[in-house]
Amino acid sequence: MTPRTPPTDTAPAGLRAGFEGAVHVPGDPGYDEARTVFNSMIDRRPAVVAQCSSEADVARALRFARDQGLEIAVRGGGHSVAGMALSEGGLVIDLRRMRAVEVDGNARSARVGGGATMSDLDRATQPYALATTGGRVSTTGVGGFTLGGGSGWLERAFGLACDNLLAADLVTADGGTVHTSAEENPELFWALHGGGGNFGVVTSLTLRLHDLPAMSMALLLLRPENGPEAVRTYRDVMESAPDAAGGACIYITGPPEEWVPEALVGRLVCAVLVTYAGTEAELRDVAAPLLALEREAEMIDAIDYADLQCMLDDPPGMRNYWSAEYLDGFPDEAVAAFCAGAATMPVSSGSQHVLFPMGGAVARGPADYPLPWRSSPWAVHPFGVWESERDDEQAKEWVRRVRASVMPWAGGAVYLNFIGREGQERVVAGFGERAYERLSRVKARYDPDNVFHLNHNVKPAVAVV
Template sequence: MTPRTSLPDAALTGLRSGFAGEVHAPGDPGYDEARTVFNSMIDRRPAVVAQCASEADVARALALARDRELEVAVRGGGHSVAGMALSEGGLVIDLRRMRGVSVDRDARSARVGGGAVMSDLDRATQPHSLATTGGRVSTTGVGGFTLGGGSGWLERKFGLACDNLLAADVVTADGGTVRASADENPELFWALHGGGGNFGVVTSLTLRLHDLPAMSMVMVLFRPENGPEAVRTYRDVMATAPDEAGGACIYITGPPEEWVPEALVGRLVCAALITFAGTEAEARDVAAPLLALDPEAAVIDTVPYADLQCMLDDPPGMRNYWSAEYLSGFPDEAVAAFCADAATMPVPTNTQHVLFPMGGAVARGPADYPLPWRSSPWAVHPFGVWESEADDERVRRWVRGVRATMMPWANGAVYLNFIGREGQERVMAGFGEDAYERLSRVKARFDPDNVFHLNHNVKPAVAMV
């Protein structure tokens, strides 16, 4: 398809007629806001942004794309690091007006609009003392997060987000609407457990909720020279921790918070975080070996889950570049390599060098989903976030360097929500070869022309070479 920068007035008028949402084209007052995404490095100019308010709006927008041969992008939270929510000269189906959340307390479930972000879900479930695994950033879109697998603080207790997917409503490339659940379109339902947005526009999801009467956290800070001991201790703590415990070891720039010593603000620090689906006393017990290391600072508190979800939020307008490696093990040699990479991390920036513990309900989840990384015990996630264009190359070089350093312990699998465009080989590593073939057959049924290809793409079986 040939990129376009504008559409004829008649085409825009036709789309706007009877459209419940709003349509933005170049020159419209809301156009620039409508095409702004999380990663400020992405600057694309769609021919039209259709901010849909209903499934009918989605179908109308897809019809225009077919008629005008426009490339289609789908936007939920807009958090794709590669900017997959935008098409240069194409049509964007923007779901942000479809972000309602309805909680059924008795059924322990929530129906979530396709444009909802994590804070919409978390704030709706919190008054009921219910929750489900969500992303670690409150502005992440629930739809893309869940369809890609969904890794978060509660995963060791409640499983991945997609493990809690009960049903989804999907508008397909031809404008039809289908429902996917264990009883309806079961192959599509299977594909939505990690297969991403390859099969249509998911306009709503029904998610299983779990009782969460209390959420606690322990965060301790160490100087970088004490980082290796802290990381080793964290590794050993999580090896025997209950499923309620999650968290991460994170090298960060010391933030200007009251509890952070002034000498650490703006400097590299090693933070060990224990999140706990339970009481402060229980969290403190798990974190006891870390507290015994005499950290430079510590925060121990019971915190509402929705507030915890905001803790790592980055300010808007930042530049982003991320990647990940999933590990078969994390021996002392890997700890040393991880900490050595931290020493070269660009500071001060909002960049994070993250080690996530896996296991628990993640590893026990359904083995047939297209998520080969779920059996990994550890994940390393170099998360580049910075402000100045002048730092672009050094941050990207550092992220790629972390991947290379971790390669001796990597198992080759990868959570695709954590990476950008890294080639078809990495896409295959995210799904697994056998699962990819099954996904491609589902794709051939629901999107034979690969209309939905601005993602970690699965090609329809009939188009495979």
């Protein structure tokens, strides 16, 4: 869908009439803030940013954009690394004003506004000692995260975020509203379990919550030369660990924190993070082989889940380029390849070279959802973050080299929330071929003109006459 022309001076006025939220166009005082997203590499200038306060606002903005011939982008948390929350010269449906979270402690569920972040959700559920799987940083949008599958620290215990989706409300391409659950519009409900924002603007989600009376973590810092032993030990621990255990091995630049030795600050370090949905004593028992390793620093303690979610928050205003490969196995040769990838990682930046364990409730989840990567036991996630435009190619090339280095063990499936624009073949790999065909039929019913195409796009099926 190509925009015809930008709206006239009077057109935004037509949108503003009766609009509960705020409308920003170029030259407005709030326009530049409204178009700023997580990845500072993305610098697009929408014709209109419609900051919606209600479902009616969303429908109004959607109809306005279609009448004006404007490309539509949908913004929740704005964390898409490819900048899919913005359209150059188009209209952005910005949901950030719709971030309320209503917790029902008795039902163990939460109704979450389409613009809520993980922090909004986690802080709301914490007083009830309840939680659900969330993104690994607090600023991620709940909506896009969940619709794309939703991988996080609690996934081995509670499943992926979408496994905990109980219901959703959408505004569809024609401006109508749809409620979906396992009983109501079940095929659309299936599609929302990994199919992303292809089917409409999700204005609210209802999520299942789980009891979480205790949370603990251990973060160990090692010199990079000790990284291979630590990664092998972590692999062996996690392959027999209870579902309550999670975490990651992460090569990072040593942060300037009080507990980090000065000799490690600003230098490459191997961090081993063990998260545990339980007590510190239980964690220490599971992580005993890791705690026997030689290390330079450690932080082991009970922690509120909402605080754990903030630990790896990325600083704003950074440039980002990410990718991922999901592995069918992680033998010693793969460990060596993973650790070697850290040697060329841009140091003194926010980049992270990450290994995630899968399994547990993730692997046991519904096999028919469009999430073929859920059966993979390991994921490698090169997460490039840097400051200066002059480092763009170096950082991107590092991400590509990491992917190439682990390809001998890769299964081909990929979590699409972890990647940017890598071509239609990767999109299909993210859903699986058979699931993609089924998603395409759902797309044809709810968005036959592919209005919602700024995403990992599912093209609508062509009707056979």
